[in-house]
Amino acid sequence: MKVSSKTLNRSDATSAIDQLQVGLQSITQALTRAKMHERLLREADLRIDRSAIIILFKLHHRGGDAMRVSDIATLVGVDTPAVTRKVQQLEQHGFVARLADPTDRRAVLISLTDEGRGVVDRILRVHRAMLARLVAEWGEKEVATFASHLTRFSQALTTEVESYLD
Numbered sequence: 001m002k003v004s005s006k007t008l009n010r011s012d013a014t015s016a017i018d019q020l021q022v023g024l025q026s027i028t029q030a031l032t033r034a035k036m037h038e039r040l041l042r043e044a045d046l047r048i049d050r051s052a053i054i055i056l057f058k059l060h061h062r063g064g065d066a067m068r069v070s071d072i073a074t075l076v077g078v079d080t081p082a083v084t085r086k087v088q089q090l091e092q093h094g095f096v097a098r099l100a101d102p103t104d105r106r107a108v109l110i111s112l113t114d115e116g117r118g119v120v121d122r123i124l125r126v127h128r129a130m131l132a133r134l135v136a137e138w139g140e141k142e143v144a145t146f147a148s149h150l151t152r153f154s155q156a157l158t159t160e161v162e163s164y165l166d
Contacts, residue, residue, distance in 0.1 A: 040130070044122040048093075051076075051086050053123065056095060059112045060120045066099050066109035095119055 030036060037050055058075050059067060073083040087110055090096040095116035101107035112120070135143050 040123065040126050043129075044126040046119060046122060048119065051082075052090055052095075055083065055086055055090060056112065056116055056120050057123075059096065059110065060117070064112065066111035068101065068107055068109060072110065090116070 041048065054076055055072060058072055069083050069087055070080050072087070073080040076083060087096060087098075091098065093115075094113055096110050097113050099109045099111055101109050135146070138146075
């Protein structure tokens, strides 16, 4: 059902949007708290900082494709030297590897190693366990419906945000 003047009166639509805004602010605050990050890492039995995890996840979401440091920096929204330093640390831990760029001999590509993929998998397992706890009292249909709506919303949000970058 689309939210429109035909399906909801104006005050109901405004109230639903207000609820959505408050809910998203609450989710964002909860997920970005340092204590939350620390707890999830403890559960995953990892000692790694947030910026390193962000880089590992950016590489993971590329489906295993290697990336230039400058491209990672653009995705993360920080300067290239900061990413270079973090990539060096990740390389020392064996989580990423440097590869020659076949299209430009001067450039280097960064790729996840098997150990780096293992780190990402451990974090994802802990995240899934947390999500399962959060919806443990929900019915199977409720979880499926919520997941479907959240996916749809996430896709719309991604499209909106990417339009700002063009």
